[in-house]
Amino acid sequence: MHSEFWHNCWQQQRIGFHQYDVHPLLPVLVSQLSWDRSKTVFAPLCGKSLDLWWLSQQGKVIGAELSELACQQFYQQQEQKFSVSAQGDFQYFSHQSVDIWQGDYFALKPEQLDEIGLIYDRAALIALPSQMRIDYVKQLKKLCTGPVSLLLLSLEYPQEEMSGPPFSVTEQEVRQLFDYSASVELVALRNLTGRPFAQRQFNVSKLVEKAYWIRW
Template sequence: MQAEFWHNRWRNMEIGWHRSRVHDQLEQWGKTALPEKGTILVPLCGKSLDLIWLLEHGYHVVGVELNRAAVELFFAEHDVTPTIAQSGQFTIFQAPQIEIWVGDFFALEPAMLPHFDGWYDRAAMVALPGEADDSDMRSRYQQQLMRLLPVGAKGLLITIEYEPGFRQGPPFSIEKDEVLSRWQGAGEVTDLGPTTRQCEHPYAVVRY
């Protein structure tokens, strides 16, 4: 799955994954799965209102987003004028308690970034094809998370599960067994149980 696919989706505003309110699983499980305070990494963040929830609950937020227009929309829609800086190939939009890095998530280096206390993934892993698809981008994503997150980092992961053939991703279906397998030896996974929304599945993960 190439970057241009996502740029086209934003260009045409085909962003069905974006919600007009904070995700209910973040509201329900955020304070349970995430650390009490600190800096939270949000990969593939788009212009999600979940960033606002994290800010309002006292976190410093570091988002990463491929598409610059999405980030510009986020700040414009919240009447915030960010400062803009450059770090290598990344453009960084900064405002109090939040920074969003525009560029390829896979190109980030740990030395570029602050220490992370936690992470939040609502639409990142499910956006990436797995080994049964054209490329195992999920494994690359997992490996990159391991590089960026220190031992002890606490995260909330929300996946989607649906029957084979039900739809063509993204978002892609990720079953519980895959989540447990990918984190085996790398983190402690707690299944947070059934959700109020069809197909969604939240997990609390602590990085080993």
């Protein structure tokens, strides 16, 4: 998925992946799972997700997002004050509780992030085609050296019935991608067959969202 594709989505507001509410699994899982809450939460490919505002009640949040428009909407739609500074190839959106590196996630350097305790991935890994998923995980490992926990919300459907994004990412692939980690635990499952995925309705025979708790 090239950056052009995502910039077009934001310019034309074709953002069916965006949810108008906090993800229903997020409060439930966060209350059950433990990580070092003195450290920062990192949300790669964050869009303008309201989940970041919810997570900011737990501690400092840093997002990474390609689209400047998405970042502006993220703060403006919640009437939140923010400042922006140019930092190399990035713009840094700064706020009391949620900052965003606006630019290419794959170009981020570990020194641009605080010490990360929790990574939150909702519709980030599944937004990418298969080779990019490998690079995405490699970059995540480089950026967050651990000990760190990742809450990953992934999606499975018969890939031949629809072309992504979102792509189908099987449990087997998740386990392969994170084979370096200490543990990969399936912690929740939602059967969304026949139901919408955020603002979109997919014509597929099976649709399952899976939540993983991954630690390294």
